[in-house]
Amino acid sequence: MEAAAADAVKAVQTLCRAGIDQLLSLTGLTETQLIQLAIVAAVVLGVVYLLKDVVSSLLIPSIKVETTDAEANDIITAAKYTPGQAVDKDVIPCYDPSTMQLLGHLPAMSAAEVRARIAKAKEAAKVWRQSPFSQRRRLLRILLKAVMENIDTICRVSSRDSGKPLLDAVLGEVVVTCEKIHWLCREGERYLKPERRSAGIMSFYKSARVEFHPVGVVGAIVPWNYPFHNVLNPLTAALFAGNALVIKVSEHASWSSQYYGRLISAALAAAGAPADLVQIVTGYGEAGSALVTGGVDKVIFVGSTQVGKLVQRAAADTLTPVVLELGGKDPVIVAEDADLGTVVQVALKAAFLNGGQNCAGGERFFVHDKVYDKFLGMVTPLVQGMRQGNPLGGEVVDSGALCMPGLAEKVHGLVEDAVARGARLLAGGRLRSAQEAGGQFYPPTLLADVRPGMAIWEEEVFGPVMSVIRWSSDDEVVALANDCPFGLGSNVFCGSQARARSIASRLEAGMSSVNDFATTYMCQSLPFGGVKHSGFDRFAGVEGLRGLCVPKAVAEDRFPWLMKSTIPPPWQHPVQPNAFAFGRALVTMFYAPGLIYQARGLAALLHCLVFPGAYASRGAGKTKAA
Numbered sequence: 001m002e003a004a005a006a007d008a009v010k011a012v013q014t015l016c017r018a019g020i021d022q023l024l025s026l027t028g029l030t031e032t033q034l035i036q037l038a039i040v041a042a043v044v045l046g047v048v049y050l051l052k053d054v055v056s057s058l059l060i061p062s063i064k065v066e067t068t069d070a071e072a073n074d075i076i077t078a079a080k081y082t083p084g085q086a087v088d089k090d091v092i093p094c095y096d097p098s099t100m101q102l103l104g105h106l107p108a109m110s111a112a113e114v115r116a117r118i119a120k121a122k123e124a125a126k127v128w129r130q131s132p133f134s135q136r137r138r139l140l141r142i143l144l145k146a147v148m149e150n151i152d153t154i155c156r157v158s159s160r161d162s163g164k165p166l167l168d169a170v171l172g173e174v175v176v177t178c179e180k181i182h183w184l185c186r187e188g189e190r191y192l193k194p195e196r197r198s199a200g201i202m203s204f205y206k207s208a209r210v211e212f213h214p215v216g217v218v219g220a221i222v223p224w225n226y227p228f229h230n231v232l233n234p235l236t237a238a239l240f241a242g243n244a245l246v247i248k249v250s251e252h253a254s255w256s257s258q259y260y261g262r263l264i265s266a267a268l269a270a271a272g273a274p275a276d277l278v279q280i281v282t283g284y285g286e287a288g289s290a291l292v293t294g295g296v297d298k299v300i301f302v303g304s305t306q307v308g309k310l311v312q313r314a315a316a317d318t319l320t321p322v323v324l325e326l327g328g329k330d331p332v333i334v335a336e337d338a339d340l341g342t343v344v345q346v347a348l349k350a351a352f353l354n355g356g357q358n359c360a361g362g363e364r365f366f367v368h369d370k371v372y373d374k375f376l377g378m379v380t381p382l383v384q385g386m387r388q389g390n391p392l393g394g395e396v397v398d399s400g401a402l403c404m405p406g407l408a409e410k411v412h413g414l415v416e417d418a419v420a421r422g423a424r425l426l427a428g429g430r431l432r433s434a435q436e437a438g439g440q441f442y443p444p445t446l447l448a449d450v451r452p453g454m455a456i457w458e459e460e461v462f463g464p465v466m467s468v469i470r471w472s473s474d475d476e477v478v479a480l481a482n483d484c485p486f487g488l489g490s491n492v493f494c495g496s497q498a499r500a501r502s503i504a505s506r507l508e509a510g511m512s513s514v515n516d517f518a519t520t521y522m523c524q525s526l527p528f529g530g531v532k533h534s535g536f537d538r539f540a541g542v543e544g545l546r547g548l549c550v551p552k553a554v555a556e557d558r559f560p561w562l563m564k565s566t567i568p569p570p571w572q573h574p575v576q577p578n579a580f581a582f583g584r585a586l587v588t589m590f591y592a593p594g595l596i597y598q599a600r601g602l603a604a605l606l607h608c609l610v611f612p613g614a615y616a617s618r619g620a621g622k623t624k625a626a
C-alpha cells in the first residue's frame with residue numbers, strides 16, 4: 001500500500017517536472033525567473049481582487065435611519081407601565097421590561113387594516129417578482145451594510161424592547177441575520193434558478209426542469225424573543241425569492257418594529273424596490289388571524305404550539321399553505337467522556353442566552369452518571385454568580401429581564417412543582433414581582449434530579465432554567481430524550497464523535513448538533529424546523545428558501561426539430577383495432593425488467609405497425625400477450 005502511494009507521488013512529481021521543463025523551454029526563462037513571474041502574477045491578482053472588493057463595497061450605499069431619543073439614548077421617564085393594567089383594545093402599550101418605563105403606544109390594527117396592508121403588498125409583489133437577482137442581492141447588501149453601520153442602535157433597541165443583554169442581542173439577533181444575508185447573497189440564486197431533472201424513460205426526448213416562481217405575498221407571524229432577527233429572518237428570504245412580505249410582530253415587542261421598519265424602508269428605497277414591499281402589522285391575535293385568512297399566499301407562523309394549531313385551522317378555510325415553527329424543549333446530552341471544561345460554558349449559553357427564551361434553547365441537560373456530580377459542581381457556582389439587571393443600566397450583566405408579562409410567574413410555577421416532586425434547587429428559583437424587582441426578572445435557575453412526572457419534564461419553560469437529568473446508558477438517554485412532546489433541536493457532547501453521531505441519529509428532532517450547541521442554525525444552508533409538537537415544514541436553508549416559491553414543473557421537447565410528441569397512428573381517432581396491443585407493446589418495450597423481455601415488446605410494436613390488419617378480426621382482449 002505504502003509502496004503504491006510512493007509510486008503515485010513519484011509519478012505526479014515526474015509529471016510536474018516535465019511540465020515545468022516544457023514551460024521553461026517554451027518561454028526561454030530560467031527557473032528563478034519563472035518563480036519570480038509567478039510571485040508577481042499572484043500579487044497582481046491579489047491586488048486586483050482587493051480593489052474589486054473595495055470598489056464593490058464602496059458602491060453599496062449607506063442609508064440614513066432616523067432615531068428617536070428612546071432608540072438612541074438612555075431614557076428616564078416618569079411614566080411606568082404596570083402589567084395587567086387596562087388598556088384600550090385598539091392600542092398596544094410598549095414598555096421596557098428591564099425598567100418598566102413606558103415607551104409609548106402603537107395601534108393594534110383591525111382586520112380591515114391588515115387586509116389593506118395585504119392589498120398594498122400584492123401590488124408591490126407584482127413588480128418585485130420581475131426583479132433580477134442582481135437587484136435582490138443589492139437590496140440584501142444594502143441591508144447588511146446598514147446592519148454594520150447601525151449595529152449599536154439595532155442591539156440597543158432590541159434590548160430596550162425585550163430586556164436582553166447587549167451581548168445576547170449581538171449573538172442572537174445580529175450574527176445569525178448577517179450569516180443568513182451572507183448565505184443568500186452567495187448561494188441563494190443557485191437554488192432558485194431552474195433545476196434540470198431527468199425526463200424519464202418514455203419521455204426520453206423531453207427536457208424537464210423545475211422553475212421556482214415567487215408565491216406572491218408571504219404572511220409571517222412572529223413572537224417577541226428576537227425582535228430584530230424575527231423580522232429580518234423571513235424578510236430576507238421572502239424578498240430574495242421575489243415575494244412581498246406582510247409581517248405581524250408580537251404585541252410584546254412591537255416598539256422596536258418602528259425603528260427596524262424605518263431601516264427596512266430606507267434600504268428598499270436605496271435598492272429601487274417598491275416601497276410597499278414590506279408591511280409591518282402591529283396588533284394582537286385578531287390581527288394575526290386576519291393575516292392568515294386575508295389572502296396571503298403562504299403563512300410562516302413562528303410561535304407557540306397552542307396558537308400554531310389555531311393558525312392551521314384558520315388556514316384550512318382558505319387552503320393557505322402554512323409553515324409551523326413552534327415550541328421546543330431541546331436536549332443537551334453530555335456523555336462521561338465529554339470535555340466538561342468546554343461543555344459547561346456551552347451549556348450555560350444553551351440554557352441562559354436570551355434568558356432562555358429560545359425555541360431551540362437547551363432545556364433538558366442529560367448528564368452521564370459518572371460525571372453528573374462533577375458537572376453540577378462546575379455549573380452551580382457559575383449560575384449562582386450570574387449578575388442580573390437592566391442591560392442598559394451601565395453595568396455589564398449576564399442576564400436581563402424576561403420580555404413577556406407573566407412569564408416569570410409561569411416559569412416559577414414549573415420550578416416550584418419540580419422542587420415539590422423531588423428536584424434539587426441549586427441556584428435561583430426566587431420570584432419577585434415586577435414592582436419589587438423594578439422589572440420582569442427571574443433569576444438564572446438550576447434544577448438537579450429532574451424526572452418524569454414533573455410538569456417541567458413535558459412543558460416548554462422558555463425561561464432561564466437549566467434542568468439536569470441523570471443517565472447511565474446510551475439506550476436510556478435516547479429513550480429519556482425522546483420522551484418529550486417536542487422535537488425541534490438536539491445536541492450531543494461525547495469524547496467519541498462516532499458515538500455522539502450515533503446517539504444524535506436516534507433522537508426525534510428536526511436538527512442535531514454534534515459536539516456543539518444549535519450550530520445547525522449557523523449553517524444557513526440547512527433547513528430549520530422540528531417534528532412532533534415543534535411543527536412541520538421547514539424555514540431557512542435551501543428547503544425554506546424554495547418553500548417560498550411555487551415549484552413549477554416544466555417539460556419541453558429537447559430537440560423539437562428532430563422529435564415531437566405525436567399521437568401514434570393506432571391511437572388516433574377513430575382508434576384502430578390494434579390500439580390496445582400497441583399500448584401494451586409500448587409498455588413492455590420501455591418498462592419490462594430485462595432486455596430480452598423488452599425486445600419482445602419491440603417486436604410486438606413492430607408487428608402492430610407493420611401488420612395492422614392482423615388485429616382487425618381479433619379484438620384487443622384476444623391478441624397474444626406481447
Ligand SMILES: NC(=O)c1ccc[n+]([C@@H]2O[C@H](COP(=O)([O-])OP(=O)(O)OC[C@H]3O[C@@H](n4cnc5c(N)ncnc54)[C@H](O)[C@@H]3O)[C@@H](O)[C@H]2O)c1
Pocket residue numbers: 221222223224225248249250251283284285286287288289292302303304305306307308310311325326327328358359360404460462488534
Ligand atoms: N420554532 C421556532 O422557530 C420558534 C422561534 C421562536 C419562538 N418559538 C416559540 O414561540 C413561543 C413564544 O412566543 P409567543 O409567546 O409570542 O407565542 P404565541 O404563539 O403566543 O404568539 C406568536 C404570534 O402569534 C400571534 N397570535 C396570537 N394569537 C393568534 C391567532 N389566533 N392567529 C394568528 N396569530 C396569533 C401573536 O400575536 C404573536 O405575534 C414559544 O413556544 C417558542 O418556542 C418558536
